[in-house]
Amino acid sequence: MSEVGTDIPKLQILGADDAESCEGDFCEIPAHHEQAVMNRRVDSDLI
């Protein structure tokens, strides 16, 4: 269990930490669905 947030009540994070989600321009399928990348993050380091 971890916490995030600063000025508002901190959240206790529950659930699996590898559930499918999208961050920025980047979505992924976690290992249990075969690791894959959907949208590559717009990141000059990667271009």
Add this chain to the structure above:
Amino acid sequence: MSEPIKVDVWSDIACPWCFIGKRKFEAGAAEFGGEVEVEYHSFELSPDTPVDFDGTEQDYLLTRGFPADRIEGMLGRVTGIAESVGLHYDYDALQHTNTVLAHQLIHYAKAHGRQLEMTERLLAAYFEQGRHVGRVDDLADLAAEIGFDRDDVVRSLSANEYLDAVRADQALAVEYGIQGVPFFVIDGKYGVSGAQDAATFANVLTQVRDEKAAVA
């Protein structure tokens, strides 16, 4: 009778896991069986996306540097997972676009007490029906299909009436430390990230209900 459990959901229309996560959450809430109050909040994954992107989803992914030889397989896997929760993604028809106006439409619908219905309509339009969800006229058509006054929707979207509300949601996401979507804030104190299994949502909701009962 106990109060409903509040669930705040940050999501984007152009987020394949948000629609899948919506279905999984709904299944978890049904398994939980108690009363749940859901409110959606705006999160733009790719605010620099043009409204009129000229190309397919595959073309879009290529512009983002995704290896061409992996795109079909990857979209196929996402489509398969969507099918597993009863969604029929159609990436050949999908029209990639900017979603800020769609978020404003969701706020418009919230102001009229129909946010969940509008959110569902937009996600289905985008992922299953190949409808454009980035232009005022197209969005107004979708809103009218579920009974909203089309002219009033055009007025609202043209005036960016709910842009401040979208930005407020995004600012709150930053305060919470939310970096990805879907993200569920349950009872203002628990965070659940991603398209979790239905059982996970059911367990968290049950935990919150039990905690509330213990202090009542």
